[in-house]
Amino acid sequence: MIEISNLSYSIAGQQILDGINTHLQRNQITALIGPNGAGKSTLLGAIGRQVDINTGQIKIDGEDLQNITPQDQARLMAIVAQHLHVGSRIRVVDLLGFGRWPHAKGRLGPQDHFIIQSALAQFDLTDLENRFLDELSGGQRQRAFLAMAHAQDADWLLLDEPLNNLDLKHGRSLMAHLRQMVSEKSKSVVVVLHDLNFTLAWADQIVAMRDGQVVFAGPTTTVATSEALSDLYQTPIELLNLNGHFFAQYHR
Numbered sequence: 001m002i003e004i005s006n007l008s009y010s011i012a013g014q015q016i017l018d019g020i021n022t023h024l025q026r027n028q029i030t031a032l033i034g035p036n037g038a039g040k041s042t043l044l045g046a047i048g049r050q051v052d053i054n055t056g057q058i059k060i061d062g063e064d065l066q067n068i069t070p071q072d073q074a075r076l077m078a079i080v081a082q083h084l085h086v087g088s089r090i091r092v093v094d095l096l097g098f099g100r101w102p103h104a105k106g107r108l109g110p111q112d113h114f115i116i117q118s119a120l121a122q123f124d125l126t127d128l129e130n131r132f133l134d135e136l137s138g139g140q141r142q143r144a145f146l147a148m149a150h151a152q153d154a155d156w157l158l159l160d161e162p163l164n165n166l167d168l169k170h171g172r173s174l175m176a177h178l179r180q181m182v183s184e185k186s187k188s189v190v191v192v193l194h195d196l197n198f199t200l201a202w203a204d205q206i207v208a209m210r211d212g213q214v215v216f217a218g219p220t221t222t223v224a225t226s227e228a229l230s231d232l233y234q235t236p237i238e239l240l241n242l243n244g245h246f247f248a249q250y251h252r
Helices: 040-047 070-076 092-099 110-122 138-152 168-185 196-202 226-233
Strands: 002-011 014-024 029-033 055-060 077-080 156-160 188-192 205-210 213-219 238-242 245-249
Touching: 002 040, 014 040, 014 205, 014 213, 029 040, 029 168, 029 196, 040 077, 040 156, 040 188, 070 077, 077 138, 092 110, 092 138, 110 138, 138 156, 138 168, 168 188, 168 196, 196 245, 205 226, 213 226, 226 238
Parallel strands: 029 188, 029 205, 077 156, 156 188
Antiparallel strands: 002 014, 002 055, 205 213, 238 245
16 A cells, blocks of 8 residues: 655645645555646656655555665556656667566566567557657557556556557557456556546546645545536536446536
């Protein structure tokens, strides 16, 4: 479990996170949702130690995140941020090799190559493995970075708006793959999502944020109501029940 206590972060006098208190369960998909500027990406970055928090504490399985070595953290969590800065003249297969660094230290063995090839296949990249990143479309690059995180084989997968640039087929495939990782490999996923219908379909837990604070949190089936979501986004949202599955209607 990830426990977040009294977490605050500000920059240039602007409060980005304001006294966050919440917890993220293991072996589940937790969606961070909310309007633009809510602090979702900053919270994800704080969990991944990409943001230096001002006050508060983050614990993973009872251990303060600040006491975990970078090497152990790389085995514990993989993060895919919105904006990734990696040299464009890197082949896809070599990018995935970076994901194996915490385990192989750059000396890839048969098991590492097997994991890399499996990740390429899982993300529909086998035919692109020798292509350079700058030769790929935005969606293909996104899948390559997601495949790298998959190859890292960490306990926690932190994803910041991973559906960006993905078409419907690959977006659904990604969420189904995350569900498989949770169900079959006991992985834990924290994902920033803007698509409410993907959230309703795939997330076990929701942490809803606005103005740097947690508005509500809990099991998706319990906390995701028309009233709560309409208040969160400050726009009318109606939940429709179709054969036991809920869909959000907000485009009329």
